[in-house]
Amino acid sequence: MATVTHEAQALGLGGSRSIEAANDHELLAAIRDGDEAAFQEIVRRYRNPITNFIYRMIEDYERAVELTQETFIRVYTSASRYQANYSFSTYIYRIATNLAISELRRRKRRKFVSLFSPFVNDEGEAVEIDPPDGNPLQDQSLIEDERRKAVSRAISSLPEKYRAAIVLRDVEGLSYDRIADVLKLSEGTVKSRINRARNLLREKLSAYI
Amino acid sequence: MMGCKQIKSLIDEAERPNLLPYEAAGHVAACPSCQVFASDRETLRKLLAAGARVSAPLNFDAMLQDRLQQRKAGGSPSWFVPATYLRLGAVTAGLLVVVLVAQYGGVFNGPKPSGTHTPLEGPVAVAQPDLKVRAPIQPVGNATPVNTKAAQSQMLRWIKTPRGGAIVARSTPESGVMIADHQVVIVRGPKGDQVIPMQTVSMGAQPLLYGNGARPTAARPVLSSF
Numbered sequence: 001m002a003t004v005t006h007e008a009q010a011l012g013l014g015g016s017r018s019i020e021a022a023n024d025h026e027l028l029a030a031i032r033d034g035d036e037a038a039f040q041e042i043v044r045r046y047r048n049p050i051t052n053f054i055y056r057m058i059e060d061y062e063r064a065v066e067l068t069q070e071t072f073i074r075v076y077t078s079a080s081r082y083q084a085n086y087s088f089s090t091y092i093y094r095i096a097t098n099l100a101i102s103e104l105r106r107r108k109r110r111k112f113v114s115l116f117s118p119f120v121n122d123e124g125e126a127v128e129i130d131p132p133d134g135n136p137l138q139d140q141s142l143i144e145d146e147r148r149k150a151v152s153r154a155i156s157s158l159p160e161k162y163r164a165a166i167v168l169r170d171v172e173g174l175s176y177d178r179i180a181d182v183l184k185l186s187e188g189t190v191k192s193r194i195n196r197a198r199n200l201l202r203e204k205l206s207a208y209i
Numbered sequence: 210m211m212g213c214k215q216i217k218s219l220i221d222e223a224e225r226p227n228l229l230p231y232e233a234a235g236h237v238a239a240c241p242s243c244q245v246f247a248s249d250r251e252t253l254r255k256l257l258a259a260g261a262r263v264s265a266p267l268n269f270d271a272m273l274q275d276r277l278q279q280r281k282a283g284g285s286p287s288w289f290v291p292a293t294y295l296r297l298g299a300v301t302a303g304l305l306v307v308v309l310v311a312q313y314g315g316v317f318n319g320p321k322p323s324g325t326h327t328p329l330e331g332p333v334a335v336a337q338p339d340l341k342v343r344a345p346i347q348p349v350g351n352a353t354p355v356n357t358k359a360a361q362s363q364m365l366r367w368i369k370t371p372r373g374g375a376i377v378a379r380s381t382p383e384s385g386v387m388i389a390d391h392q393v394v395i396v397r398g399p400k401g402d403q404v405i406p407m408q409t410v411s412m413g414a415q416p417l418l419y420g421n422g423a424r425p426t427a428a429r430p431v432l433s434s435f
Contacts, residue, residue: 051264065266069269151260175224
């Protein structure tokens with residue numbers, strides 16, 4: 001049973017009002033007071049979108065899970081410094097974006113070469129090979145699977161600054177002003193980057209358009 | 210009337226790929242090029258949105274709690290933030306560089322004696338050839354009086370110039386010749402002090418003295434710097 005703190009009681013949490021009904025700012029205030037249940041609720045709300053976002057950025061599921069955990073740890077440890085000037089989703093996506101971009105830069109410096117995927121794309125990044133499977137498969141699922149892989153490869157081939165913008169817009173569905181807050185850019189710059197990213201993806205995915 | 214370029218921007222910025230603004234919808238209906246563009250954009254955006262979404266693993270919460278406990282237990286002290294110390298180090302290094310550059314540039318040197326770098330305005334008669342300093346040399350400012358024999362034998366003295374300034378002069382007790390740092394040479398002889406103007410040419414910051422012995426010259430000093 002979660003301990004309901006004084007401030008959480010003042011905010012109405014844990015009493016007649018369930019913790020699921022609290023907004024993000026209220027939960028952050030409760031986390032600041034040491035309310036573990038509020039933190040668990042924040043994790044429940046954002047673990048899937050953040051995991052998906054980071055995975056789209058770095059194309060590595062296990063590492064995406066680690067970075068998602070790191071995102072929540074940072075939210076927890078810096079709860080006292082959080083200011084409600086902007087929405088919490090902007091705040092957490094900003095942390096996740098910075099971690100993902102740091103990971104991409106770290107990989108570029110180390111120049112990872114997988115023993116199992118010696119092939120590289122135009123950007124010099126290792127890509128998985130997909131050897132042909134001789135077993136008969138259902139055409140539709142094969143087509144869908146191949147299309148998803150092509151989309152993933154195309155997104156991975158984008159420069160990181162375009163990748164973050166297009167994933168936040170077309171994969172996560174954030175609005176332009178929210179993306180501008182997350183990336184700390186002007187709306188005009190965000191629109192420009194998304195436009196360029198779509199032009200690049202259009203060329204790479206021309207077979208599917 | 211918007212052109213195709215503006216319409217394509219509106220298409221690209223639409224909140225939903227199939228929900229175009231009124232201005233764009235009307236234009237697209239009549240423009241084949243923009244129709245193709247709108248159709249391509251709609252397909253691309255749906256393709257990106259339809260990608261398989263991944264979710265956090267089932268044991269995500271448990272793993273997160275473990276990491277959080279580890280961070281609380283074995284974390285570094287709250288006052289130690291590597292990024293903060295790196296920034297402090299960078300600021301300190303920057304200040305050190307500024308101080309060294311300022312020191313090299315002579316910013317911290319004390320004020321030079323007046324008259325050393327006084328800009329000249331036109332021809333200057335530094336001293337009259339017949340000027341004779343008979344009385345004991347009077348100091349200027351807060352300098353120690355030099356009307357005693359002991360003081361007169363001091364190596365460094367403040368001397369008034371005819372122009373009203375003051376210069377630092379060094380004396381050589383054995384020869385009685387006082388070599389001034391600036392424009393004049395004062396010769397102390399049995400008949401009293403004699404001021405001899407000297408031609409000077411500056412090379413860089415160092416004035417060079419030219420003269421023909423102790424004979425007074427009528428030539429005015431020429432100061433030029435390179």
